[in-house]
Amino acid sequence: MFGSRISRSIVKVALGGAATLTLALCITAAPASAYTLYGSGYPGTVGAPFTFGYSTGYGTGAILVPDRVVTESTAYGRYDQYVCVTMNRVASSGAKFWTTAETIRNCAWIPAASTSVTVKGAWFNNLVGMNLAIYAVNVVVTWQLSNGYQVGTRTLDYNQVGDYNCQTAYCGIGMTTWGGGAYLTFSR
Numbered sequence: 001m002f003g004s005r006i007s008r009s010i011v012k013v014a015l016g017g018a019a020t021l022t023l024a025l026c027i028t029a030a031p032a033s034a035y036t037l038y039g040s041g042y043p044g045t046v047g048a049p050f051t052f053g054y055s056t057g058y059g060t061g062a063i064l065v066p067d068r069v070v071t072e073s074t075a076y077g078r079y080d081q082y083v084c085v086t087m088n089r090v091a092s093s094g095a096k097f098w099t100t101a102e103t104i105r106n107c108a109w110i111p112a113a114s115t116s117v118t119v120k121g122a123w124f125n126n127l128v129g130m131n132l133a134i135y136a137v138n139v140v141v142t143w144q145l146s147n148g149y150q151v152g153t154r155t156l157d158y159n160q161v162g163d164y165n166c167q168t169a170y171c172g173i174g175m176t177t178w179g180g181g182a183y184l185t186f187s188r
Contacts, residue, residue, distance in 0.1 A: 036157040042075035043152030044083075044116075046141045051158050053184040055129060055170035061186030063089060063124040065137055070108075071116040073143045073151045081110045081151070083117065086140040089124045093133040096178040101135075129186035134174070136183045137163075158182065 035048055047068040054062045065087045072081050084107040090098035104122035127135060139156040158164065159181025164173045170188040175181065 035163050036159055037154065038157075039152065039154035041143075041150065041152035042073045043141065043143055043154045044071035044073045044081075046070050046085075046139075046154055046156065048156055050165040051137045051163060051184075053135075053164060053166045053168075053171040053173070053186070055166075055168045055186045055188055057168075057170065057188055059129045059188060060125075061127045061129050061135075061171060061184070063127065063135060063137065063184060064121065065104075065124070065139065066121045067118050068121065068139075069116050069118050070110070070141060072110045072114070076143075076145060076151050077115075078112055080112050080146050082144050082146065083108060083110060083119060084142050084144075085119045085121075086142075087122045088138050088140070090136050090138065091127075091133050092176075092180065092183075093128075096176075096180070098136060098180055127186060129170070129188055131185055131187050134176070134183035134185045136181060 049066040049068060052064040056062060068085065070083045084105055086103060086105045088100050089102045091101040092098055102124055106120040108117045108119050110117045137158045141154045142150055143152045144150045161173050161175055161182045164182060164184055166173060170186060172185045172187060174183055174185060176183060
């Protein structure tokens with residue numbers, strides 16, 4: 001239920017005779033809201049959707065970091081802005097620290113005439129299951145002008161249980177005992 005999204009549904013209600021009332025029903029899953037956010041400069045805003053975990057059932061799992069909307073830096077709204085979303089998958093296998101295991105970076109332009117863009121997310125696949133490792137995600141977003149000048153940055157550290165959502169059986173969400181925050185794990 002939480003992983004499914006209904007972007008728009010049209011419902012017609014008969015009022016008698018030929019008259020009908022059309023209602024638009026928009027439902028979306030709530031964004032992750034427990035993440036830690038920090039930044040510098042003059043960044044815009046960035047959407048923070050849940051990060052989803054999937055167990056494949058074959059001894060591996062996968063993590064989906066969804067597409068997200070990024071808005072312009074209003075301090076530089078008259079300029080084209082190049083925004084990059086860097087998604088980092090970190091892992092730990094018994095040690096009391098995270099190691100960056102994989103990074104995917106997607107970028108897009110926000111033209112001066114626009115105020116936002118949707119930046120593609122990422123799939124992290126073939127993750128070891130069998131409870132042999134734990135995984136977490138952090139996302140770094142940068143804004144820069146066409147001349148390369150960086151105007152802002154925001155980091156979203158998905159370190160709370162509420163930041164993750166398991167979509168299949170054999171996917172689990174937990175919290176480290178050593179201060180590393182929340183994680184996903186796959187038992188099969």
